[in-house]
Amino acid sequence: MISGLTMEQRRYEGGRARGYLVGCVVAVLLWSVASAQIRYSISEEVNEGTVVGNIAKDLGLDKSTLTERRYRIVSSNADPLFHVNQNDGIMYVSRKIDREEVCAQSSTCLINLKTVLENPLEVHYVGVEVLDINDHSPSFPDEETTLEISESVLPGARFQLKPSRDPDSGHFSVQQYKISQNDHFRLEVKNRGDDGKIPILVVQKSLDRETAESHSLVLTALDGGKPPKSGNINIIVNVLDINDNAPVFSKEVYSVTLNENAPVGTTVIQVNATDLDEGSNGEVVYSFSKSMHKNILNTFDINTSTGEIVVKGLIDYEQKDKYDIEIEASDKGFAPLTTEKSVIIQIVDVNDNVPEIEVTSFSSSIPEDSRPGTTVALISVNDLDSGLNGKVICSISDDVPFTLSPSLQENMYSLVTKSPLDREKQSHYELTITAKDAGQPPLSSEKTISVVVSDVNDNSPEFSLSPYTFYVTEANEPGTSVFSVKAFDRDENDNALISYHILRDGNQENKLASFLNINSETGDILALKSFDFEVLKTFQFQVVATDSGTPSLSSNVTVNVFILDQNDNAPVILYPVSSNGSAEGSH
Template identity: 50%
Template sequence: AHFRLPGTKIFSNIANMRRFRGFKQNFFFKICLLCLWKFSSANLRYSVAEESASGTVIGNIIKDFGLDIKNLAGRGFRVISGSKQQLLQVNHKTGDLFINDIIDRETLCDRDKSCLLTFKIVVESPLEIYQAEIDIIDINDNPPVFPDKIKSLEISESTPIGSRFPLGVAYDPDSGENSLKSYQLSRNGYFSLEVEEHRKTGKIPVLVLQKALDREARQKLDLLLSAIDGGNPPKAGNMNITITIADFNDNAPFFVEQMYTVTLEENTPLGTVVLKLNASDLDDGSNGDIRYSFDSSVQSKLSELFQLDDYSGEITVKGVIDFEEEEFYEFDVKATDRGQVPMSGYCTVLIKIKDLNDNAPLIEITSLTKSIFEDVKPGTTVGIISIIDLDSGVNCKITCSLSSKLPFELKPSYQENVHSIVTTSRLDRESVSQYNITITAKDFGYPSLSSYETILVNVLDVNDNHPRFLHDPFIFYIEENNTPGSSIFEISAVDADANENALITYYLKENEVLDKPVVAFLSINSYNGQVFSFTSFDFEEVKNCSFIVIAKDSGVPPLSSSVTVKVFILDKNDNPPVIVFPLTTNGTALVEETIPRNVKAGHIVTRIRAYDADVGYNALLSFSLEDATDLSLFSVGKYTGEIKTLRSLAESDVNVQKMVILVKDSGNVPFSATATVIVTATENTEAHALSEVKRFTTPEDEESNMTFYLIIVLSSVSFLLFVTIFTLTVFQCRRTYHNLLHKRYLSDTNYAEVSGSLFHMSGSLFHGQQYQTAERRLMFVAPGMNRDGVMDMGSNANTLVISDNGVQISQKVSVKSLLSVLGGLLHSCLVTIAPKQILSIKTENNILKNTSRK
């Protein structure tokens, strides 16, 4: 251990003063100094004289403890002493330990031989504790003092020689050589001075009668008693003694024993009899009537604890007896008779106090780290505690423990009853953010006493948790036609950490959605995760899309998580029905039909064709008869759009019937469209047949040029077929549109439809075909069918109808599907042009034949 030579300055001054006393004294002093050096080398001890001025440097703790001043910068250290006053301080820059307040040895240690002031040096970050002690060297700053300046005694002239009269004890607060050493009595012819040694009260001066008193010769004696200490120079205190010589009372009271010893437990109830004294006096009458009292040398504190009955001599408990304050009490009791010249006898009473286990252990939190990070390693010191018990023996043996099931334990220190609180495992703030640690200290007395102390340790957060999304993936459904710039949904994530470590920022991952950067039509609020749309979605163009959102916290280093967001566009009834047949001209769908007057009920007049670009119920169309010349004559199929006769025409029915057909979808807010049908009833079947022939017959110039057109079409198609084969070979490796074409199955569908009525020998004929390609589709759909309801090849649906109104084709063709489109065009030409001419010629011939027969 590091040490400092105790009392370097003080002892040097003492040595200078004692040089004049000779070689022997100087040699003895050096021997004592050498012994003190060896004792200090075993423990780190400083020494300083009491009453030293404030600011006096005692030592340098940095040098003495071997500390590095560079490492102490910013750590901070302080002095902890057991006294209430802050007697010591440390210069944080130089490490000098100096006196903060004047030290009075007598206040700290009374008259103890050794006065040691123990203190601790606490260095923080990390926590280190060094213990040292200071030996407070007494100086001769107090003279001996008698309790009374004047002492009066009345002694009978008959007092025998050798009688003893104890006097008041002088008190010197100093210790060691500076304490009380001797008494001196002024010269007189009657009394000598003896000194008795008591363990408790020390040196008691006693007057011893050496010569018989003669009241007639001298009635009063004045003596001077001096108490001298051992200081250099010595100090003295004086007491004047006045002795009055009384008349004859020749027997003094006496006790059977000069010393009475008794054992008393501490905390004995008040009024308990400790001891009953009994003194005797051989005299009679008032000279033998005895009164008991404490001797004048008894301190006032003792009279507060014990009471002496004047008549019976019983000593009873008057105050609280505490072993921790005094282990025994020793005092003198005087028995005085009531003679004219009272005589007294004395005895000594020794009361030994027996210790009881009446003090619970005291827990002192020497140092405590109130907040620690959750990632500290096991074994990290959180605090240091000291435990003391004021009892003695087995009653002061202590065991201590912490609350169970906590990641902390007590680790004993090299000092007795000093423990460190250390962690036993890693901490997790997300599980427990604060620990209430209860320290229990228990002694081994009977009954055992315990004490408790609770400390609070906060766990600081470390960024060890990734943000966590509430769903994975997020699935949202939004209606089409949303308002651009509005919030369409919100992404949320949570982070189990706290403060900045839980502050989440959202952003979109840079990727493409529908061949466009996601930021081109979406944005996200980085603070609350609200997603905004720059565009309005159209279900007919986009059915669904997906993108990735990343959530990142604000810790150091930051942690992040990602989630896939799937968005499904819900169809909204935003498209009205479109009437395909009859054709719409100038905003009006109008068709004129001719029927014979002799038709029967159930005759199909025509069929209204319509479709709706929406899906589901929004595209489910219904047909109804909104208005008619005669509502009882015709009906409309609710879902087919077929117009049929309900009955045969009567003579009273007008020839021209007008109907308004309402086509309505099934949306919540339905859209509708109307078509007008004018039906003319004719009496002449030949005229009806001619009208039918006229309907299916093309102009003569078209018939005459048909063969020529067919040759041109076939030649062109053959040439295009050769070019297409060559082109497909070049584009074999380029499939950039493959995914796009699959995604736009419905939006890229091409429609071609032909509507009308066709008679043959057995009646009306309606038949349909549908043409498809692998990746692009060219479709011929019947009027009234929407794109979602298109049937596959082989369907019996009426998807192709020959009509005199010609062919309508809507198509979108890509390079890769050019071959399929050309095949479809060739097939459509063969189906729509050649059969149309052939069927029209056959139909005209059949009608003429039937007419000629009639």
């Protein structure tokens, strides 16, 4: 029995058209009550010709009557999905059915068919539910998606992802999401009802762009099939930089040597700092510390872009042998971060200073009787250079009676006598002292000092003759100079100032000296009486020459005097003397 229709109605003979109209009205009424009289279910994608069901049997129709009546489907798609065998009332699949194609917008795919059985007309409603099979994999809108997340975000930050879609329905639709193993992110899934499950990426560990500037994740969507089908999307998380890193210098210590007198523009050293940030946060500029002394700023310059330090002014080791320069490396972030680093510049001495000689104590005059080793002068030498360039050796010529004796104090010398002096041989010396350093090539300087050998009374007066012999004519005029002696002394000044005197010691040889006198300054000798050849023919005496030194020195000379005869006596006749003592012929 078909509910709602009587046998009288089925046998109504009002004609096919009228019966069809009545059937439609009844069908509408029935459709409002139930979706179908008979309901079948088949799986999608079954092969063409697959039996859906036996309508005749399920409606309780007599099989024998089907040969006289025609059974057909009157409502269906333009491309029929099903057909009924006229002979047995069995409904078959006309072609493969894709549930997602037929019922794209519905979670339940129920196809309602209106069938008619003619002669007499009967209308029947059949519902065929196309059951879903897991014939689709979940898929994402894109193969890859990119997220940009600042490294400053805190753990717990959430980022909704585009969900995966699966045309299958029910349990075969997307049931869960998984994310690839990583340290920084986890996944949450939110159920949005008709919108399905929505994946949400949650930051679980702070991001550091300098450690990893991007993260590659794989998000997998799985349906409920057994085994499940899945779909993937690659998620690239680009970590956006914040200025959280200060520049870092490439070396712990920057140390370099630089020759003094290096030309302006000479590259001293190049420092390098890197910043792990990106963009302006990672761009580094260099400068000298604001606390640097003006002298350093006048001596060196730095390239703000390259970190190259160059010579700007005079480099003089003697003024400064070491520079400790503080360099700053700053990024260009909105709030710049700065790192300081010291650069040690050790100045290398070059031999650019000649030795300097200074006479710290000097006796310009030295007695000729000074012993060897007597100090004449103290000499100090100085060389502003260092090392071998500042090591000075002093020397003096070998052909002088002086030498340089090193002192216990460095770079101090004593100028001393090395042999006896004799003023009478050389009274003046021009001594040239040479100071030479040990640089390559060496530099030297000279200093000349004058040394005067002062006289000591070490020479006795010397008479020009010894002995003296003079001839004096008798009858000389008393009180006049009759002859003179002369002595000289090789000393000088008072030591050479000579005075004369006649030795009057009572000696028989000098007895006649009482008749003589001598000028003490000139050595002229005067006779105090006339000599008479007939009385005295010869005599001698001694003259003493004495210098004025202290103590004085003297020497003697013997003077021999011969009296010359003059014709000052008339002849005398001498008579013979008798034996009795009287002269004969006196009568």
